[in-house]
Amino acid sequence: QVQLQESGPGLVKPSQTLSLTCTVSGGSVNSGGYYWSWIRQHPGKGLEWIGYIYYSGTTYYNPSLQSRLSISLDASENQFSLRLSSVTAADTAVYYCARYSSANNYFFFDYWGQGALVTVSS
């Protein structure tokens, strides 16, 4: 059973960089066919896709966040990470990591972490 777990600071100051790590167990981030993803949910709101990374290191970002965003992979630790720079209060959200999988050319987020609340405040 694949499990994902987010970790990182729950409080970030405005203008600083938000950093989160997702540790994967029960599966390898080096496996082809999966995209390791970040999704966020503003308080009481819907879901927003942030971006994902393939095992090869290729990244795909939401254009609305692309200029501030970096997603990386550490196969030795079986982890992937999110860095979002120049944060504001609008970046306060629950951040989920998730696995984006495919079957018969259909794609879906099949495994999710429990989510990590990150608050941007001084």
Next chain:
Amino acid sequence: EIVLTQSPGTLSLSPGDRATLSCGASQSVSSFLAWYQQRPGQAPRLLIYGASIRAPDIPDRFSGSGSGTDFTLTISRLEPEDFAVYYCQQYANTSPLTFGGGTKVEIK
């Protein structure tokens, strides 16, 4: 960007009722649509992908239909654990992937 519009925003029903949730896309997404359930305080859970294919271990009271721009998630008989928020998500256009705003199914 493909915008997904879910309706209604809130559905007030009783256990045993049939729930019909809609998701409309601003342009065709073919069958590249998934549905997720999110219970309070939990991460979303995949229910349906390919518009109509149930994910593993999802009860058969959940069914999805539609293609192009109009999609429906039907819960044939609501169980207590089905009262939650439901999101649709498209992957026809990955720049960006988008989710609908959600439909909350609440107990009447």
